[in-house]
Amino acid sequence: MAVITNDSGLPYAWFEKTGEGGAAYDVLAVRGTFDFSRDGKPITLATEQKPIIDGDEFDGEVDSAPLKAVLKREGDRVLYKPATDVYLTGTARSAHDEMRAEWMAGLQVGSMQKILRLHGPRQFVRGLFGWRLTRATPTNAVPLDYRLAFGGTYASESEEAAVEYVYKRDNPAGCGWLPDDEALKTLSKDARSQIAAEIGKLKLLAAPQIEDPMQPVRHPSQQCAAQGFGPVARWCSPRIDYAGTYDDRWRAEVYPNVPNDFNPRFYQSAPPDLIYPGYLVGDEIIIMAGLLPEGRVTMRLPRLRVMMAMTTWDGGGRVGALNLDTVAIDLDERQVSLVWRERFDRTDPVNFLRLGVTAFVNPMPEHAHG
Structure with a gap:
């Protein structure tokens, strides 16, 4: 068992x-909790540091209806991540809290940015000529929840x-989606008939409030990806596609280990377009627009690194920085949670490790500041 001295706080x-x-x-x-700043200043260490999250936390009946649950907070006990995850949770607010039918919301971290369109509540209504999309009801707040993004689940019901x-597949918990004939082919004949009959009775569908402005959702059977800023559950694509093949051969030859075609990108929980190309290091710009009542907000990641010095039982050792692999922005708490991580091969186990924090003075290159 390693002896760990934590000087990081x-x-x-x-x-x-x-x-x-x-x-x-x-x-x-290592988890750090930081308060929002403004005017391009680094986020500041919060007075109260939140504890390590032992496992994924969900909103919804994850035990009885997991496909309709969404990932609320990702657990920290992950082996490693090949790159930095960036994601947003909470409720987006319109500028000045004005009531609006729709507005654009954007996030930039370093050189990476994402823009989505947010809407007030709206519906698909079935009429004589098919489905039409209603006007959105003005609002000043849209929860960044995948249940308000394009998606959905339908189930057969039978006692026998x-x-x-x-x-x-990319958003079973969502709204506004109807399966096409190709999707229904995956079902048995009885289940297909039952679900098709259920869909045939629908007159109203909640329509997505979160969408890509370059590919807006206009019809329930449209082929387009679900959109969001939040963490993606393990059973959603494309994340689930990296989990590997769990078949009879895996069960006979590989179990209990992960499949041979497992890809460590499975550990990444951010939407694909919010996975940074490599690791963030600190001091990168954060720009949020259309997400807070004050409008455009600019701040930076802290200018610090989490460092460790360690020795092993066989006399080896090294000193280095942990990888910053998670940046979780909470709009409701107005805080940013950072997670740094390192893994150590147990063929030569660690026997002593000292953990600390060091600040760096040199700012990031100008391109990292937007």
Whole structure:
């Protein structure tokens, strides 16, 4: 068991994980909580530091209806991430809290940016000539919740047969989506008939309030991706597509290890377009627009690195910085949570580790400031 001295003042977790091929690792995860700043200043260390999150936290009945639940907060006990996840949670507010039918919302971190269009509540209504989209009811607040993005799930009901599901793979918890004939082909004949009959009775559908302005949702059977700023649950595509193949061969030859075609990108929980190309290091610009009542807000990641010095039982050792692999922005709390991580091969286990924080003076290059 490693002896750890924590001089960082930040909460941490030290835990074991098994990686590809059954390799054993010790993992160090450090969490820091920071308050929003303004005018391009670095975010500041919060007085109250929030503890390590032991596991994924969900909103919805994850035990009885997991496809309709959404990931609220990602757990910190992850083996590692190949790049930095950036995501937003909470409720987006219009500028000056004005009531609006729609507005644009954008996030930039370093050189990476994403823009979405937010709407007030609206519906798809079925009429004589098919589905039409109603005007949005003006609002000043839109929860950044995948249940308000394009998607959905339909289930058969039978006392004699197992329940069958058809759902939008990238957002089963969403709204406004109807399966086409191709999607229904995955079901048995009885389930297909039952769900088709259920859909045939629908007159109203809640329409998505969060969408890509370059590919707006206009019809329930439209082929377009769900959009959001928040973390993606493990069972949603494209994340689930990196989990590998769990079949009879895996069960006979590889279990309990991850499949041979497992891709570590599965550990990334951010939407694909909010996974940074590499790791953020600190001092990068954060720009939010259309997300807070004060309008455009500019701040920076803190100019600090989490450092460690360690020795192993066989006399080895090293000093270095942990990777900043998670930037979680909470609009409601007006805070940013950062997670730094490092993994250590247990073939030569760590016997002592000292953890600390160091500031760096040199600012990031100008291109990282927007």
